[in-house]
Amino acid sequence: MAWAGRSGGAGETRLREWVAGRGTGAITVEAVPVACRLNHPWRLRWERAFDFRQWLRAFALRHPVAVVNVPDTGGVAYYALLAKRGGVDFEGVRFVVEASGPLRRLRALGHLAIDNLQDLYQDFLERRCIEMADALIAPDPVIPDWLASHGWAMPAQVAVAEPVSDASVAVAPAGRVSRIVFIAPLSMGGQLPRVCRTLGQDSVKDRLRDVEIVFWGPSEGVRDKAAMAHIEASAASWPFRWRVEGDLSARAAERLFGDGAGVAIFPTGRSMGWLPYQWCRDSGVACVEPVGLGAQSRRMHMDAADLRRLEEIPDPEAIGRALHAALDGTTNTQGTPPSPGGGRVEARVKLMLEPPTPARAQAMSTAEAPLVSVCIVTRNRARLLPQALASIEAQDYPAIEVVLVDDGSTMKGALAILDDLEPRFRQKGWRMFRQEERTFHAAARNRAVREARGEWVMLFDDDCVSEPHQIRTMLAFATNIGADIVTCPRHVFIGDHRPATGDRSGSVWVPLGAVPAAGLFENCLGDTNLLIRRRVFLELEGLRTDFGVPSADREFLIRAATAGL
Amino acid sequence: MEVVPEVLYHYRITGDSVSRGLTPETEALRDLRYARPFVEALPPALADLPRIASGWVHRCRLLEKELSKNKARIAKLEARLRRDGRKGLEIHIRLTAQSLRAWFARLMTSIRKRLPRRESDRRH
Numbered sequence: 001m002a003w004a005g006r007s008g009g010a011g012e013t014r015l016r017e018w019v020a021g022r023g024t025g026a027i028t029v030e031a032v033p034v035a036c037r038l039n040h041p042w043r044l045r046w047e048r049a050f051d052f053r054q055w056l057r058a059f060a061l062r063h064p065v066a067v068v069n070v071p072d073t074g075g076v077a078y079y080a081l082l083a084k085r086g087g088v089d090f091e092g093v094r095f096v097v098e099a100s101g102p103l104r105r106l107r108a109l110g111h112l113a114i115d116n117l118q119d120l121y122q123d124f125l126e127r128r129c130i131e132m133a134d135a136l137i138a139p140d141p142v143i144p145d146w147l148a149s150h151g152w153a154m155p156a157q158v159a160v161a162e163p164v165s166d167a168s169v170a171v172a173p174a175g176r177v178s179r180i181v182f183i184a185p186l187s188m189g190g191q192l193p194r195v196c197r198t199l200g201q202d203s204v205k206d207r208l209r210d211v212e213i214v215f216w217g218p219s220e221g222v223r224d225k226a227a228m229a230h231i232e233a234s235a236a237s238w239p240f241r242w243r244v245e246g247d248l249s250a251r252a253a254e255r256l257f258g259d260g261a262g263v264a265i266f267p268t269g270r271s272m273g274w275l276p277y278q279w280c281r282d283s284g285v286a287c288v289e290p291v292g293l294g295a296q297s298r299r300m301h302m303d304a305a306d307l308r309r310l311e312e313i314p315d316p317e318a319i320g321r322a323l324h325a326a327l328d329g330t331t332n333t334q335g336t337p338p339s340p341g342g343g344r345v346e347a348r349v350k351l352m353l354e355p356p357t358p359a360r361a362q363a364m365s366t367a368e369a370p371l372v373s374v375c376i377v378t379r380n381r382a383r384l385l386p387q388a389l390a391s392i393e394a395q396d397y398p399a400i401e402v403v404l405v406d407d408g409s410t411m412k413g414a415l416a417i418l419d420d421l422e423p424r425f426r427q428k429g430w431r432m433f434r435q436e437e438r439t440f441h442a443a444a445r446n447r448a449v450r451e452a453r454g455e456w457v458m459l460f461d462d463d464c465v466s467e468p469h470q471i472r473t474m475l476a477f478a479t480n481i482g483a484d485i486v487t488c489p490r491h492v493f494i495g496d497h498r499p500a501t502g503d504r505s506g507s508v509w510v511p512l513g514a515v516p517a518a519g520l521f522e523n524c525l526g527d528t529n530l531l532i533r534r535r536v537f538l539e540l541e542g543l544r545t546d547f548g549v550p551s552a553d554r555e556f557l558i559r560a561a562t563a564g565l
Numbered sequence: 566m567e568v569v570p571e572v573l574y575h576y577r578i579t580g581d582s583v584s585r586g587l588t589p590e591t592e593a594l595r596d597l598r599y600a601r602p603f604v605e606a607l608p609p610a611l612a613d614l615p616r617i618a619s620g621w622v623h624r625c626r627l628l629e630k631e632l633s634k635n636k637a638r639i640a641k642l643e644a645r646l647r648r649d650g651r652k653g654l655e656i657h658i659r660l661t662a663q664s665l666r667a668w669f670a671r672l673m674t675s676i677r678k679r680l681p682r683r684e685s686d687r688r689h
Binding site: 053086461463465481565 | 572
């Protein structure tokens with residue numbers, strides 16, 4: 001079982017204790033290394049998800065893995081899940097995604113929009129993770145309800161189970177409270193104005209004279225300025241000390257809570273997600289449970305309509321009540337006590353160990369292998385073209401043809417190489433088209449695809465080098481996952497040498513996938529070296545042929561993604 | 566469209582790659598190219614939106630570049646201030662004031678040249 005929750009937290013400890021208590025030795029819990037883990041709940045680059053997939057593969061080669069338990073936040077399991085669904089890896093592994101409230105929902109609850117590329121990527125990763133998971137476990141029914149009502153594709157199994165990490169509802173402060181920390185986004189879209197108003201009430205002000213108020217939350221860039229101005233304007237009437245803490249690191253947490261005199265309040269409730277709240281409880285940080293602070297209750301007996309109302313219409317008195325509760329050192333718990341920790345772990349593990357949804361992995365026999373046409377455009381690449389062709393020749397897939405279009409080479413060396421290649425091409429049944437006039441890459445590639453005879457075409461650059469299993473892997477993946485276009489990560493290198501198989505000495509660039517809106521600003525979709533059904537390429541009318549303007553491939557992929565492919 | 570989560574080929578960076586050595590004109594055309602699929606997918610009334618978004622992002626990137634340049638400049642000035650102390654700053658202010666005065670004088674001269682001459686000047 002691979003555990004990607006908080007390292008060394010109560011959740012992991014409790015899970016380990018439970019497993020040890022069983023005494024069977026049949027289950028071991030392995031924490032994911034920090035490099036692949038979510039550092040904090042607000043940001044994650046998609047490369048981290050690729051690192052996680054690589055780590056998991058290496059780990060699974062050494063130890064049998066039955067269950068992978070990951071949070072939805074950040075979509076860390078995206079590439080691992082793609083590998084499973086595409087039949088590349090992790091056959092028989094069950095992926096259980098924990099819903100802590102994906103970014104899109106958290107943003108909506110904080111009255112904020114997805115308004116930057118990082119959030120767009122994170123939203124995509126989380127959406128796909130939930131869609132491809134074997135099971136989604138939520139701490140509260142309101143989360144899957146929200147996802148379903150907003151059109152998210154859900155996995156076959158959706159379950160509600162309390163988190164394993166904590167038995168207490170809220171942690172009481174150890175001694176006198178001298179610091180109250182509001183954990184929330186520092187933006188005007190959230191609860192900040194309401195917090196400021198509450199802090200200005202006479203009944204609250206009097207009690208806070210000897211207390212420091214800290215606003216601790218993720219930066220929202222330019223919008224911070226409005227929030228800061230609002231705090232400063234409100235603070236004119238505050239008799240207490242206050243400050244804003246934008247540093248979200250563990251060091252900042254130590255400064256805020258290390259002396260035991262700080263209490264956390266979540267003015268936006270769990271719309272900040274479970275992770276900060278869970279982090280408080282795991283770390284023994286005193287916190288006030290965010291019931292009625294504009295978040296949903298954790299109680300299961302409330303019906304969905306009540307929960308939704310609580311989420312969307314925050315109780316204006318609740319922040320004041322939370323402040324008094326924090327100063328009194330009491331918790332504002334309501335309802336039934338949570339079930340004992342062991343029972344929750346047992347229920348959770350039972351859910352995890354159900355059989356996984358089988359991936360559609362199919363082995364392809366030689367007889368049914370569809371023809372793949374490798375379409376290459378070349379121009380004056382005498383030294384590099386033979387390397388590209390040799391790597392295609394070395395493929396372990398049986399049904400390949402190469403369609404080579406020379407886009408008006410002028411250099412003697414290149415022309416001589418093409419002359420030499422012609423008889424070899426004829427012998428193999430491959431085809432070469434030599435154009436006198438240069439038409440530029442896009443037009444030449446379109447010609448290559450038009451001339452191709454394969455059901456699938458692979459566009460390939462004349463200076464790239466293929467791994468021997470590229471075509472087989474891409475085709476099997478496309479068939480298993482049901483995709484018409486397939487891209488893949490690439491190893492980037494410099495020099496004229498031919499890189500050895502498996503060489504990763506340079507950097508690795510990883511495409512994200514079909515996020516068309518992001519394609520306008522950054523290339524996250526892929527590049528020319530892709531596998532596509534020939535029919536689809538022609539239906540999309542191929543690459544646009546603007547002579548002299550590069551990046552026809554990116555435009556093509558944006559078009560494909562906006563067409564819903 | 567999906568991504569095989571597997572490194573399957575080696576991508577060579579060469580000096581004669583198409584994307585290298587682009588002129589600003591070609592770069593601008595390339596950026597317009599990325600906006601085209603969105604423009605085509607939108608009703609005509611909204612067709613300018615992707616271009617505006619693209620333009621804003623381009624402008625933001627330029628401003629970010631300028632900001633980082635200015636940050637470096639400020640850091641240099643701060644270092645110089647620390648090194649030279651108050652006296653250095655005074656000299657710097659004096660020099661800046663001098664150059665500002667000179668610039669202002671040039672500006673006034675050029676404005677005077679462009680203004681129509683007054684009647685009293687003509688008489689003399």
